Amino acid sequence: MFWVFFGLLFVWMILLVDFLLGIRKIPRLEDTVPSQTDELVSVIIAAKDEEDAIRETLHTLLQQKNVRCEIIAVNDRSSDRTGEFIDETVASYSTIRAVHINHLPDGWLGKNHALKKGAELTSGAYLLFTDADIRFDEQTLAKAMTAMKVDELDHLTAAPNLEAHSFALRGLISYFLFGFGYLKRPWTANQKKPRGGMGIGAFQMMTKSCYQKIGNHEAVRFRPDDDLALGQKVKASGFKQQLVTAKQLLSVEWYPDFKSALKGVEKNAFAGLNYSIPLSLFALFGVLISQVFPFIFVFFGSPAVQIISAINILLLFCLYGLTTRSFTNYPLGMIFGLPIFALLFVFMLGRALILTWVRGGIEWRGNRYSIKELKQFFRNSEEDHR
Template identity: 25%
Template sequence: MFLLLIMLLIILCIGLLWLWVNAVFLREVTSLTPTTAQPLVSILIPLRNEEDNVLALIKNLKELSYPNVEVILLDDGSTDRTAERLQSSIQDNKAFTIIQGSPLPDGWNGKVYACHQLSRLAKGEFFLFIDADVRLHPETIQYTLAHMEAERIDLLSGFPNYPLIHKGVQLLVPMQHFVVWAHLPMFIANRTNHAAFTAACGQFMFFRKNAYVAIGGHESVKNSLLEDVHLARRMKEYGWTMKLLNISSLVTCHMYTSMRSLWEGFTKNIYVGIGQSKVLAILLSGYYAFVYLFPFPLAIYGIVTFQPLYVIPYLLTVLQKWIVDRKTGTHGSFAWAVPISASLLIAVLATSMYKAIRGQSYSWKGRMYT
């Protein structure tokens, strides 16, 4: 038991150092002064059964302070009141265009095809793809363009802040931040074109148009269930500059309002996200079970036996999660639940892998994917 304790302490201390180094190379999007340049930016948004998001989305986009923008929204075969609410909220605002999506062709992922259609109508020098549940700070575009121009970035992406909507959802969704901070070497990811060291988030993908076109756009990943990462990898493979920034101070995403939708969404993406590698899935599950789940019963043992040293690993896991949560705007109280978050992550990865191995389809927004 004592050897396990020492091993945990070493791993967790290394993890704290790793988080500190990553914090240096994962820059805040607000670290530069907003640009005064005004190239045309196309904001491109696919919507499928998003009636609950439409009004807040349009209101938010109307509040953007960037003056040279076109917003194109695609209704992707919605069966609810999405189209009706789009029309009533936009009215005659000339900055907005609504289009009806074409039927989904064979071999295409639904969202990917919607984004492809949007890109073909966009006139901007820059393309910003966001989801319907994303909300932007009024100066988001100015700050983002400042980095695009100063650092010659061709694709800028990042993970939004995820506000507290549902406590169960909050236990898992912000783990996206934690996984990236805890595992991706930011120095390599943001300073080189090694495609293997890449993360991206489809909720915020800001492309330079000529780079997007050069890699074949969304058509080049038409059957992907993880198109954001695959597009980012293609950018690097073709020699374009892709960077991940901390955008959580300017971009929020009201992602998933129920555990059911969360489970379907994560199950669809997580196993694909690790390259459908059984070995990596088992190693990651074992790592999270040992490093982030096991410290909790170890702490209970330490309390019961009056050995406070055994409580330290759990406190270090909480500290790691708290550091990431603080940097990304997640409520700090959820750091204490890191064993539950780790358990949910392991469970959804196991479910995703099981479905893939058995050849079962993933369900998302009324469509089935394999």
């Protein structure tokens, strides 16, 4: 194991330097001084069975200052009172429009279809795609519009504060961000090169012309990771994109409980690994070897292996701590749970892959999608991307 851990040292050092250089390129939206704008922003929300959150989301959007906005609230085949609550709000405010969808066409994921239908009804030159469980500070849209104007952006996406009410959920979220950071390198959104790119479903603001030129949500209609895929389309098409953090301006309870988190991983696991079985297995064993084994061999290996394991752990803690501090409001003490969270991730990913394989696809928002269809669409979109 000595040579394995020795090789990992260089990997973690390279990733740590890359992160330190990259994170400096991600500004805080909170630091933007908002200015009044007469431009109309069209906010599109896709909601399915969101009766517990939709009213608060709409309320916080209605409280926005120094900005003109219209809200298109799309009720996507909800079986609870979501549609009713949207209609109640529409009756009181002229700036909100309700759209009710009762049928999902073939070849579409529900959320993507709902966002497209909402976008078709917009009047603004700027669009904001967001989720039905986001809480907005009253200056969020004004600050975002100011950033769009000052930096002449085509696309602005913002990372919110991800709330969690249990240690396990906070650990899962912080670990996901840790892995996402070194795999996807989100700061590439703010580089001039067309590679990379970023999109976060909680907040994606773009010009309508940009949205139309990249093919709207039709271009990502069958992608469970539609937000990331849309952001990458923007970047690959040569538009100017920026990723910001907005932990004081946006907040969302990513998953209300551990069971919901398991369901979410089922949806996104294969998509994030390009629907590849070999890549998925590599990810599982890679996490075990690089992020669990050092914590074992630091106690049970030979003296040389113990030393190299300890250095690996130190580098892991540094990278994990920087990610946690940059993208969450969680206490830095979370880093000491790293091996536990890594094992939890291995369990969840393994479970998701097995279920996807057994079912022959994923289940999401009351629909089942075959892995064959998903893989074919992914291949086609990758060819178009090239």
